Amino acid sequence: xxxxxxxxxxxxxxxxxxxxxxxxxxxxxxxxxxxxxxxxxxxxxxxxxxxxxxxxxxxxxxxxxxxxxxxxxxxxxxxxxxxxxxxxxxxxxxxxxxxxxxxxxxxxxxxxxxxxxxxxxxxxxxxxxxxxxxxxxxxxxxxxxxxxxxxxxxxxxxxxxxxxxxxxxxxxxxxxxxxxxxxxxxxxxxxxxxxxxxxxxxxxxxxxxxxxxxxxxxxxxxxxxxxxxxxxxxxxxxxxxxxxxxxxxxxxxxxxxxxxxxxxxxxxxxxxxxxxxxxxxxxxxxxxxxxxxxxxxxxxxxxxxxxxxxxxxxxxxxxxxxxxxxxxxxxxxxxxxxxxxxxxxxxxxxxxxxxxxxxxxxxxxxxxx
Amino acid sequence: xxxxxxxxxxxxxxxxxxxxxxxxxxxxxxxxxxxxxxxxxxxxxxxxxxxxxxxxxxxxxxxxxxxxxxxxxxxxxxxxxxxxxxxxxxxxxxxxxxxxxxxxxxxxxxxxxxxxxxxxxxxxxxxxxxxxxxxxxxxxxxxxxxxxxxxxxxxxxxxxxxxxxxxxxxxxxxxxxxxxxxxxxxxxxxxxxxxxxxxxxxxxxxxxxxxxxxxxxxxxxxxxxxxxxxxxxxxxxxxxxxxxxxxxxxxxxxxxxxxxxxxxxxxxxxxxxxxxx
Numbered sequence: 001x002x003x004x005x006x007x008x009x010x011x012x013x014x015x016x017x018x019x020x021x022x023x024x025x026x027x028x029x030x031x032x033x034x035x036x037x038x039x040x041x042x043x044x045x046x047x048x049x050x051x052x053x054x055x056x057x058x059x060x061x062x063x064x065x066x067x068x069x070x071x072x073x074x075x076x077x078x079x080x081x082x083x084x085x086x087x088x089x090x091x092x093x094x095x096x097x098x099x100x101x102x103x104x105x106x107x108x109x110x111x112x113x114x115x116x117x118x119x120x121x122x123x124x125x126x127x128x129x130x131x132x133x134x135x136x137x138x139x140x141x142x143x144x145x146x147x148x149x150x151x152x153x154x155x156x157x158x159x160x161x162x163x164x165x166x167x168x169x170x171x172x173x174x175x176x177x178x179x180x181x182x183x184x185x186x187x188x189x190x191x192x193x194x195x196x197x198x199x200x201x202x203x204x205x206x207x208x209x210x211x212x213x214x215x216x217x218x219x220x221x222x223x224x225x226x227x228x229x230x231x232x233x234x235x236x237x238x239x240x241x242x243x244x245x246x247x248x249x250x251x252x253x254x255x256x257x258x259x260x261x262x263x264x265x266x267x268x269x270x271x272x273x274x275x276x277x278x279x280x281x282x283x284x285x286x287x288x289x290x291x292x293x294x295x296x297x298x299x300x301x302x303x304x305x306x307x308x309x310x311x312x313x314x315x316x317x318x319x320x321x322x323x324x325x326x327x328x329x330x331x332x333x334x335x336x337x338x339x340x341x342x343x344x345x346x347x348x349x350x351x352x353x354x355x356x357x358x359x360x361x362x363x364x365x366x367x368x369x
Numbered sequence: 370x371x372x373x374x375x376x377x378x379x380x381x382x383x384x385x386x387x388x389x390x391x392x393x394x395x396x397x398x399x400x401x402x403x404x405x406x407x408x409x410x411x412x413x414x415x416x417x418x419x420x421x422x423x424x425x426x427x428x429x430x431x432x433x434x435x436x437x438x439x440x441x442x443x444x445x446x447x448x449x450x451x452x453x454x455x456x457x458x459x460x461x462x463x464x465x466x467x468x469x470x471x472x473x474x475x476x477x478x479x480x481x482x483x484x485x486x487x488x489x490x491x492x493x494x495x496x497x498x499x500x501x502x503x504x505x506x507x508x509x510x511x512x513x514x515x516x517x518x519x520x521x522x523x524x525x526x527x528x529x530x531x532x533x534x535x536x537x538x539x540x541x542x543x544x545x546x547x548x549x550x551x552x553x554x555x556x557x558x559x560x561x562x563x564x565x566x567x568x569x570x571x572x573x574x575x576x577x578x579x580x581x582x583x584x585x586x587x588x589x590x591x592x593x594x595x596x597x598x599x600x601x602x603x604x605x606x607x608x609x610x611x612x613x614x615x616x617x618x619x620x621x622x623x624x625x626x627x628x629x630x631x632x633x634x635x636x637x638x639x640x641x642x643x644x645x646x
Binding site: 108 | 551
């Protein structure tokens with residue numbers, strides 16, 4: 001296994017019609033040996049491009065990529081000692097599953113008994129034993145996905161690359177495969193780089209997550225750190241479901257004055273840190289799960305209260321999502337299902353004072369204290 | 370749609386198809402029937418649709434011509450070689466234009482396409498001078514085959530077909546340590562079989578029916594292809610339609626065989642299952 005290093009990587013696409021487009025704007029990071037790292041971000045954020053540059057399917061415009069001790073800038077994909085699992089599985093339709101699994105090793109002219117042994121190993125790990133003589137079209141989506149993973153395993157590569165491998169599966173199968181992939185990582189102890197646009201997948205699988213947007217890395221951190229200490233409004237809004245609420249506010253006299261007229265006193269530390277914003281606009285970020293109905297708020301929540309007309313209630317069984325408006329913005333609260341909520345009624349909600357985030361509206365960066 | 374109007378629609382569609390099938394089959398039937406009716410040396414050819422007397426005399430007269438078998442062999446050789454070279458070169462070029470990035474690919478492709486707009490008659494004389502006078506290839510297979518080794522139309526057809534194949538398979542093969550030619554041979558060609566079958570049949574039939582060019586570049590009776598050879602049954606005062614029909618019937622056989630041997634690929638969706646569930 002090996003570490004992967006990106007050093008000032010820039011990728012510019014030249015298009016005759018649309019001109020040049022910078023897909024990756026100077027990325028630098030290190031993926032440690034045996035680490036499971038997830039690239040996550042919306043479409044066009046540069047995550048797949050980054051992965052394909054590691055694979056060697058795209059050449060970076062500038063910067064260096066290292067896999068292990070080698071700079072791989074000019075190496076052909078086959079010489080990089082990587083294996084990739086594609087979004088659409090990319091199984092060779094005219095070959096049997098066994099042939100699909102062994103294709104790479106046959107191209108590398110490995111001895112026959114070694115190929116047989118590795119195919120057997122991979123198929124037993126993934127439960128493909130009785131499908132080896134079938135063609136891909138005879139397999140279900142989940143089975144094809146396993147074959148695609150198997151094809152990567154038999155190569156025994158230094159780095160596994162996964163390009164949105166679960167996005168073609170239905171929800172139930174996706175959760176099952178997610179668990180299987182996590183187990184596989186433990187079992188193989190492999191360096192894995194995984195691309196997804198699904199933040200739940202990123203949070204559940206990644207040891208560290210690289211959040212990208214518009215070609216720039218927004219934050220690299222563990223799932224819990226991303227959740228608790230997002231660098232900026234983009235990360236805060238992207239990680240977590242439902243997304244974090246942003247409420248326009250002002251700071252004045254140790255109080256937070258929210259859009260819509262609500263005010264609450266700031267905890268001491270926050271008041272000190274936000275002193276510089278006295279009289280200026282600021283954005284309050286609060287996750288839906290940190291807003292409680294007044295009747296069920298824990299004591300520690302503090303006195304950050306706001307009143308609003310409930311506009312929509314979604315009963316999900318284990319919880320309810322309550323939507324209301326604060327100023328111009330719609331706010332979501334994830335509350336206990338037994339909280340009495342009446343549609344259209346004025347209701348008091350309590351914000352968990354310890355879990356509030358404050359952002360500079362200009363830079364969109366989180367104000368750290 | 371109500372079931373009545375649905376039935377009416379199907380009836381209309383069937384009627385159109387029956388008429389179409391009839392129009393397609395009649396000439397073939399006419400050829401076949403005509404080849405068994407002895408109308409030697411008649412200036413007018415009026416075969417009966419249901420013949421009263423069957424005769425194999427036209428076939429005897431056709432095969433009596435010294436080079437008749439040779440014409441068929443020539444046609445088979447020429448059409449086969451042209452088919453193989455077209456399948457090979459057009460698929461290679463089509464793959465490159467569809468899936469490989471190289472500088473000037475679009476320009477070259479459009480330049481090639483532009484040549485399709487030049488009528489064949491325009492290039493005929495220069496081509497003739499090139500083959501006969503400069504290369505001295507008169508009366509050879511090479512002269513017949515060389516200009517038809519690969520056609521731009523076939524490159525275009527293959528490019529369009531290859532564009533529909535999933536690029537991720539090519540990337541997967543590249544990561545699987547497959548050489549570029551290996552990708553073409555082991556991944557692209559097997560997936561392109563339906564497209565190649567269409568190309569092979571079209572090319573073979575077109576080359577089989579080619580008349581003017583083989584007529585121009587061949588002199589001896591031994592080097593004629595079947596289409597050119599059949600014309601030798603047209604005499605100054607009369608035409609031996611029976612023998613021509615017999616020759617045409619014999620000459621149609623290889624095409625029928627080719628079609629039925631490749632037919633399954635026409636309908637086979639070989640890429641089903643390659644991508645997605």
